[in-house]
Amino acid sequence: MAKPTNSVNAGQNGSRVTIRDVAKQSGFSSSTVSIVLNDAPLARYVPKVTKDRIEATAKKLGYRPNLFARSLRSHRTRTMGVLVFDMSDPFCTPIIQGIEDSLYQKSYLPILTDVQNERSRFESYLGMLLGLRVEGLIVLGNWLFMDVDVLSDLAKNRIPTVMIGHELKKGPVSTVIVDNEAGSRLAIEHLFSLGHREIAFIRGPKGLGDSIPRWRGVKKFADASDLVLDPDRIVDLPESQHPMTGFEAGYELTKRLLDSRQRFTAIMAFDDMSALGAIRALLAAGINVPQQCSVIGFDDVAPASLCTPALTTIRQPMSTMGAMSVSIALEAIKAEHESKPFPALHRRLAPELVVRDSTAPLNGFVSSARPLGESRRVVLETADI
Amino acid sequence: MAKPTNSVNAGQNGSRVTIRDVAKQSGFSSSTVSIVLNDAPLARYVPKVTKDRIEATAKKLGYRPNLFARSLRSHRTRTMGVLVFDMSDPFCTPIIQGIEDSLYQKSYLPILTDVQNERSRFESYLGMLLGLRVEGLIVLGNWLFMDVDVLSDLAKNRIPTVMIGHELKKGPVSTVIVDNEAGSRLAIEHLFSLGHREIAFIRGPKGLGDSIPRWRGVKKFADASDLVLDPDRIVDLPESQHPMTGFEAGYELTKRLLDSRQRFTAIMAFDDMSALGAIRALLAAGINVPQQCSVIGFDDVAPASLCTPALTTIRQPMSTMGAMSVSIALEAIKAEHESKPFPALHRRLAPELVVRDSTAPLNGFVSSARPLGESRRVVLETADI
């Protein structure tokens, strides 16, 4: 093994400059160097000339403290593990940015891994993160069929953990989700207020946690109004590993609805992907959106606003969800350090309706219409549970 | 400071179980435990009963070696720093996945940071990564106006570095880019072969490295054929920090072209974002795509295939670019370890034409048309430079 030369390698190999190199070069001991560079309490007694000399040589050599050595000593790493189930889901990006922004402000380093819906990767990355002694863990279970025993693993490891996008009512894991029921209620209300009564529904896969509350929102609204839910106009997305297949499924299911000659004037899709698939099927059949059929999605992922017609949808407050998960995790870490108990928190954030160009009043229906191209946002208050 | 109890805390706080805890519990010394768990050469002499007992207690306690301690000793971290300039750019995601996949196979851990086009974040994250002693660095400079002195910083730190999406001809940094000129040639050839002669161009921002070679491809093709490039049909995207503004700019520029009553039967956009903006402007003006006007993009980001009409575009081999950058970085790391020189490598990958629904033959022009909805891919060979 080649022994690294810790001699006078002035700045030529900055990444391996140690505190001792700085000490030797400046003529002081490593203790003094450490005290000065960290502005430790004892630095009060160090005269300015010494400080200046040490700081100058540290800079000259390009000294960077080895975080491994420091963490080993201090038992703190200032890192947060982030496990994402599928980064290619456009839903993730804004959440991740929200997480990064918050962590950056607290000078925490996110260790971000994409498990790509593979159980083996999940376990492997989790192992690495635990080995790295991340102080907390944020799990982004956006499109999740894996039955997560994060619980058992994490309970055993006592790492403050927050899960986004997937509700876990029990256990020590905090959760941050969108209020799916309120969201789907916003969507159906919007279509209803535009005069639509014959509405087709593309529901979510049965195995996905979001599917149930979103459908509940629709049912409750129907019960409370004169809206009829015709089973022949209701279809379900298949279970799938990948969120992108929602697009194709939305396309196929809509084609099938059209082929079966069901009458409908609007489609409420489970998410934006399936909504975009539905739009393609409609346009392919020569049906104009929104003039002949309205379409509404859920999520407000990036492509939703880029397509034409721009998609009316229910927006999840993704960046806020990321930020909130960080603040919960940091609180839990703090509690852990003070040996205080920290009961799992469960936050459910309010979605908002974003009205764009894929929905329009039913022919002849009078409503608060608006010129095409403008986008309107209806915001609800955030509700904690 | 609360001193962590390193006593017999059987599994209750797995993340802080040390090798000594395992030693105490199993009745052997930490040396033996280390030898057994790492299956070191000396493990040959350890009897099976000892091994079993050690492995059992390690599992029972949920022992995980502290990677900080290990790295400190071994001078290896098996981590790779990844600096992304803007994760919200859909162009990034597939590249990141390519990087992750390759690193995962080599059991390297990516440390992925999003500098969000802020110089201060770049420096801050770079500092953290160097402090973490990442073995290599991959920089994803997708939408880059910052004048990168990655060079000076990294040269000083002697860290093997690969840059994706931004060419740096000199210096120790290897680069991986797409062959922009070949790509734009594919695009213009495609439009030309469909019969288009009156073509509008939305060029890239002047300050962006990709803009020049892409335009060169067009000019060379025009020179070699009877295509005329009318300056009145050429517009430039403005400089901008954010790739998403390309959409709005594409929309505005196209509207302006239409307002100026320029004649054109096709638009060649700088990238997919501006192409999607162009499509919206065309449709808003009542011009059908592709029947009355074809549109072609560049990149093949996710939204391109989700929109209707699906976008014909030039695909960058993003996942390959990610994988290639990893393999270069790992080679450089290996060379570094063997104290061999490693001259910077510069790879230029071939793009491919993906024909979808936003381009069509000019009215009455005979060409190798194909039924709508099918997508065709034309692949070039990869060329190294």
Add this chain to the structure above:
DNA sequence: TCCCGAAGTTCGATTTAAATG
């Protein structure tokens, strides 16, 4: 000498207690 296991040293930074003038 062979086998098995344990002490002791090392990595780089921090911190306590102690030493110097």
Add this chain to the structure above:
DNA sequence: GCATTTAAATCGAACTTCGGG
């Protein structure tokens, strides 16, 4: 005794060396 500075212990794992049977 005071103002400065430093030796030495420490963190957790790995590995070399050493000792007892």
